[in-house]
Amino acid sequence: MSNPAISSQIKEFQEYLASRHPESYSLLHRCIGLDKPFLLRSELRDILQISQEESDNGILVQSPLARIITSTEEAAVQAPWLYLAVRPSVARWEYLRIHVDTMSVEVIPVAEYLMFKERLVQGHDDPDQYRLEIDLGPFPRHSSRPGEAQSIGRGVEILNRQLSDDLLADLGEDLGNEDAHLLEFLRIHQYRGQPLLLNGEIKSITALRNILKNAETFLAKQRQDDTWDAFKVSGPLRTLGFEPGWGRTVQQMRQTMGLLTDLLARPDPMILARFLDRVPMVFSVAIVSPHGYFGQANVLGRPDTGGQVVYILDQVRALELEMRRSIHEQGLSIEPRIIVVTRLIPQSEGTTCAQRMEAIAGTHNAHILRVPFRNRAGEVLPHWISRFDVWPYLESYALEAEKELLAELGGRPDLIIGNYSDGNLVASLISRSLDITQCNIAHALEKTKYLFSDLYWEKDDAHHHFACQFTADLIAMNSADFIITSTYQEIAGTDDSIGQYESHMAFTLPGLYRVVNGIDVFDPKFNVVSPGTDANIYFPYSKRNRRLTDLHGAIDELIHGNASRPDVRGKLLDRTKPLLFSMARLDRIKNITGLVQWYGNCPKLREKANLLIVAGHVALEESGDDEESEQIRKMHELFDHFGLDTQVRWLGVHLEKTVTGELYRVVADSRGAFVQPALFEAFGLTVIEAMASGLPTFATRYGGPLEIIEDGVSGFHIDPNHGIQTAERMAGFFTNCYGNDTYWDKMSENALKRAQAHYTWANHAERLMMLSKAYGFRKYVAANLERAETQRYLEMFYTLQFRRLVESVPS
The missing domain is CATH 3.10.450.330 (Nuclear Transport Factor 2; Chain: A,)
Structure with a gap:
């Protein structure tokens, strides 16, 4: 080397x-x-x-x-x-x-650097002179890999340039290659046996050009608002060789056919993108999220159950709307299907997680499909387990989930979306088996959340099994056709911090294997597609006619009610103070105990505002999670040490989304603020929920909130490693608000504008569908040699390394 x-x-x-x-x-x-x-x-x-x-x-x-x-x-x-x-x-x-x-x-070389780190951890040189090195560098996936940092996360732009170049080469110097992949792509396009776009009679590019010209001549003479269903339109077009899918109206058909005509004459990235956006390609989607309690009620705040569940359910609703709109505009009468595949948990603790199928509220035809984990004897695992312990169950889970999906959909899904490490690995296995387009969403890669978790993986292996997880992450991220992230820095960080994916470029698990080239963050598979908020739930506090006033009594009871309840600690003495509100899972990374400590240590902040916390459980015996239990003990110690029971209200409750949305607005009524104090936050759904509700927001500078918030304009960045300064900044905000209503109003308005301009689910769904078509097209028309070589390498890594690691995890 x-x-x-x-x-x-x-x-x-x-x-x-x-x-x-x-x-x-x-x-x-x-x-x-x-x-x-x-x-x-x-x-x-x-x-x-x-x-x-x-x-x-x-x-x-x-x-x-x-x-x-x-x-x-x-x-x-x-x-x-x-x-x-x-x-x-x-x-x-x-x-x-x-x-x-x-x-x-x-x-x-990087390998030498990694070997030196291994020596420091192990206390000696590695006795194995042939330690496994993972190097995916020899498998370039894209010939037009960008080299500029500003191109990272804009993969589809680079992909379309490459595809248009490939198309030009495929058509030949005279643009007349009769065996072009594009023609075959259009000819085989169908839905459950129903031909779309072209029938089998079109045998050559020359014939395709001719029928496009004839179709334009014919359609130009028709009423432009006529539809395919009119026989006078569909009859002649079918005779020419066309099938439905070009557009709902004559005008739309002409536009789509015109784009194809232009593409055949002069392949161009912009024309290709616009054409693919009109091609009917995605009718069914499978979304995989195995861990935690995945449901629509009474689940948020349970262990391993938080923002990811909210993200997926909101995504499903927006995605179905976009799919229905797109299919309608393509002139088809096909009902799209979306299935969220998660885990069936027989001992579901008052949730619907023991129910095999569950319709998703607010959709026409989207469902949750629950498939159980089974042990090595084939018996159903009845209880919840931590996301760190799922690895022995995922292979059999993927096989069973695949069968269930095929049965429910009546065929293969057109797109599979994995979520988090476990969902991404399962999506990789199903995608490989069914040969379907795979999208990954990490939400959070654990390697960057736990310092030196790769170097000291063996010390914590009994609890976290990081070797399994990091191996699964490497396999899944390299298997995916495309990866979407909420922010740029999730991929490549900032000038001063490493990106989550970037941290997988080179690392070592001493005594196991070292990675000298794990992922290429310049790969065009990466695309930034930010999520949004549900506008029906999270809307401005100032929209008085929409406010859920019927909930105000219950919310007042939550904030100011009896403190003798087992799921509450603290009763606020001074109700006139504004509320500083935070809501998250109760784990170390979310850093709720850190926030309480900052508050307890800052007399000025305690004087200016009350602290309202919604997190985890209050009673230690209610928790079944070791990390949460540790945080519960620490919270009670902080309450006792600082004497916080009259200034902090801690709620260990699971709130429905409608209640949460109105709670944000009630906090805004108090001229309060929201704070997200995490040590690291991959994106920050609660941040945009609070901003969309009109709450001035403080959030960690480590992760997504750094991009969401414009510091001092639409909110405030805080450094969780400097709690004293953070508390002083929050105290300073409330001090500035006293006697100066315009300051709070300005920050509230700017937060609203930022959320509404950049973080909506409609934009997310539209872009996700565009990406799925572009990468699905590439999956078909591009030469598959490089993909096949990569896939075989990953299969070997999975079989020889991941499976062996899984055997050591209790099941």
């Missing part, structure tokens, strides 16, 4: 160290002197800051060393060696090693 290309910045750094500046020697030895095996970016910057303050000549701050340290994501340390993972720009990496005594520096 050859060394990476040495950038000019690295060369400059090498020359600088060779000159042996005293400041450099001091700084690098300070890194060694901390006696820590790994240093994070923040620690390295602190070291640089100290060194700069100690240096009087100002040389260090402008030096190549300072520039390298500033762009280093992590350092691995074992005297006298210092290994650096340098990230000079988004998704660009260089690996260096420095001998701090001789001040020599060299560029090293």
Whole structure:
């Protein structure tokens, strides 16, 4: 393996160290002197800051060393060696090693850097000289891979350019290749045996061009609002070789046929995108989300059950509307089907999770299909299990779910969408079996949520089984035809932070395998498609005629009622104060206990606002989840330590969406605010729900909220690692609002405008359908050699590695 290309910045750094500046020697030895095996970016910057303050000549701050340290994501340390993972720009990496005594520096391959980290974790060199290395680099999926960071997450634009180039090549120099893939794609298009677009009589591109010309001549003479159902329209068109699907009206048929005519004359990315958007391709969708309690009532707030459930149900409603609209405009009388495949849980604890089929409210023909987990003996697992323990059940689950889907739909779905690690793996298995287009949605990749979870995977394997999960993630993300994310930074981070997918480019599980090229974030499979909010539930507090006033008594009881209930702690003494509201699962990452601690430590914030928390359970005995139980204990300790029972109201309740929507608005009535304090948040559905309700919002700067909120304009970013400053900023907000109504009004209005302009489910569904058609078209017409090679590699990885890991997980 050859060394990476040495950038000019690295060369400059090498020359600088060779000159042996005293400041450099001091700084690098300070890194060694901390006696820590790994240093994070923040620690390295602190070291640089100290060194700069100690240096009087100002040389260090402008030096190549300072520039390298500033762009280093992590350092691995074992005297006298210092290994650096340098990230000079988004998704660009260089690996260096420095001998701090001789001040020599060299560029090293990523594998060598990973092996050094393994040595630090294990305390010795790996005895296996042939440790498995995962390298997907030799399998390029796209010839037109972009190289600019600004192209990341805009995959379909690059894909359409590639497809138009491929189409041009396929048609031949004279655009007359009679065996072009496009013709075959149009000829075989059908729905459950019903031909669409073209019948089998059209044998060549020349014939296709001729019938398009004849069709235009014929349709130009018809009433433009006539439909295909009129025999005077459909009869002659069928004689020419056409089938339904070109459009509902004559005018729409002419537009679609015109786009195809233009495409055959001059393949162009924009024309191709517009044409594919009109092609009837997606009539049924399967959405896979196995873990947690997936239902429509009494599930939110239960372990592993939160934003993902809300996301999928809202997505389904919007997707069905878009599919019905699209199919209608294509001139077809086909009822779309959407099935959400989740887990059947016999001991469902007052939910509908023991019910095999459940219609989804607000839809015409969308359902939840529940399939059980079975143990190795084939027996149904009766109780809930953590999302970290699902791995032994997924293969048999996928096989059973596939059979159930085929039976319910009467055939293969046209698109399968996986959710989270388990759903994405199941979607990969079903997609491979049925040869259907696969879309992945991660929601959150656990590797970035738990620090060093890859390096120390063995220490926590009994609880989290990260080796299984990270292996499943690698397989699924490389199997998918396309991946949608809520934000850009989910893919590639920012200038100062790594993206969730980017973190899978290179990592190691010491003693198991190392990944030298796990995923390419420049791959055109990545697309940013932000979700939205249900506008029927989350609407502005100022819309008085729409307010659910019948719920106000119950909501007042929630906020100010009796504190003797087992699912409540705290009774607010001063009802005149505005409410600072937060709602999330009660786990470490959501950081609700961190928020309570900030509040308890800040007298000014306690003076200005009451804190309202909706999270988890209040009674420890009600929780069946270890992580939640730990957080419950910590919450009670904080209440006791800070004496919060008259200023904080903690509700351990599961609220229906309609109640939640009105609760946001009641908090806005109090001139309050919403806070999302997570250590990391992949997107932040509650953030846009609060903003869509008109609540000024504070949210973590780590993850999606960094893109959702314009800091100081439509809300406020907070750093959960600096709780004192965060509490002071929130206190400052309420101080500014006192005696200045216009300040609160302005922040509320700006939050509303931001949510309404950028985060709607209608836009999400329209874009998702467009992507499914573009990537479905590529799946058919593009050469499949590269895909097949990748798939066989992943199958081997699944069979030889994932299955072996799963055997060690209790079931």
